[in-house]
Amino acid sequence: ICMGMKDTREAQIGDTFCVVGDEDSVEALPGFQKQKPVVFAGIFPMEEGGFMHLGDCLAKLQLTDSSVVTTKTLSPALGAGFHCGFLGLLHMDVFLERLNQEYDVEVMPTAPTVSFRVKVRGEDELVTVEIPSEFPPQDQIEECFEPFVSANIICPESYLGDVMSLCQSRRGELESRDVDGERVFLTYNIPLLEIITDFYDILKRITSGYASFTYENPVYLTSDLVRIDMLLNGEVVEPLVSIQHRSNVVKYGRMMAGKLKQTLKRGMFQIIIQATVGGKIVARETISAYRKDVTAKLYGGDVTRRMKLLNKQKEGKKRMKEFGKVG
Secondary structure (H helix, E strand, O other): OOOOOOOHHHOOOOOOOOOOOOOOOOOOOOOOOOOOOOEEEEEEEOOOOOHHHHHHHHHHHHOOOOOOEEEEEEEOOOEEEEEEEEOOHHHHHHHHHHHHHHHOOOEEEOOOEEOEEEEEOOOOOOEEEOOHHHOOOHHHEEEEEEEEEEEEEEEEHHHHHHHHHHHHHOOOEEEEEEEEOOEEEEEEEEEHHHOOOOHHHHHHHHOOOOOEEEEOOOEEEEOOEEEEEEEEOOEEOHHHOEEEEHHHHHHHHHHHHHHHHHHOOOOOOOEEEEEEEOOEEEEEEEEOOOOOOOOOOOOOOOHHHHHHHHHHHHHHHHHHHHHOOOO
16 A cells, blocks of 8 residues: 655554545544643753754654654744643653653753633634643633643541642642541542642642542633733743733742742843733842942042942943843
8 A cells, every 4th residue: 555655653543444436435444543632841952953853853752652742833032942742741751751861862841831722702713722922812812711630639637638728729629528547538620730740749748658649631611811921121031931820820920030030140231020911010020230339449529420430330231231131
């Protein structure tokens, strides 16, 4: 059979073949349903010019793990890379570890996120958003949907209070609670966005490792979602754009601004870090610039000499801020 395929990714399991002309009379056999990715993240090469090599390595890994979905993307801050979809956070960690061990490729992954569905005003079909920077403007959104999972937690009864506090802080809603001796069975309806990062680690820590955690396939429900932009000196950094629930924007904005302040190095001009939602600033941090003591050589005289030197330094910092970029 000559298929005319030019790429191994075109070979899908479960296709039905028939003689040309009998397409209407032949009933297609039940095919293989491809699993849809749940967690998404951007992958960018650490080395300059490593985009082509990274693409070849991803294609080779996909031969043994076809559930990973990759598309090319371009970021003004990180350059050319790939937007990848995974079945879960563990799947993402294993895939990146294989990429490093088998092909010796170091990559810079972005923060994992999930896919959202948005109903735009004037359109009948829902828009699926996998990249946070492609989230529509707030004034064009009629309704938002995010994936919720049914989480099953088993823990000793002595840790019940801490576990319930953790689930409630992640916008979880209790569905059922059963007690079997010294063990408690909890079922929570929790947004998938809240558990893909550090939920499992915190759960193990507060229960001394005794808790077990599983969840079922996600279901999309209505949610009040907004887009949070992180700005450095007024410029949006696309890899740091995130989609969060409206009740969590201030907490998330302060957390991200604080982390950026600790990560970015102090430079010759001031760096203003802002978290904004729809043009409204919800969090801000400032990294002050290095400043030379231009008045050290003054031994006295009129105060205007001192002010003249300080104003000259101020104008220089202002020009440097206009042309300088945060690296």
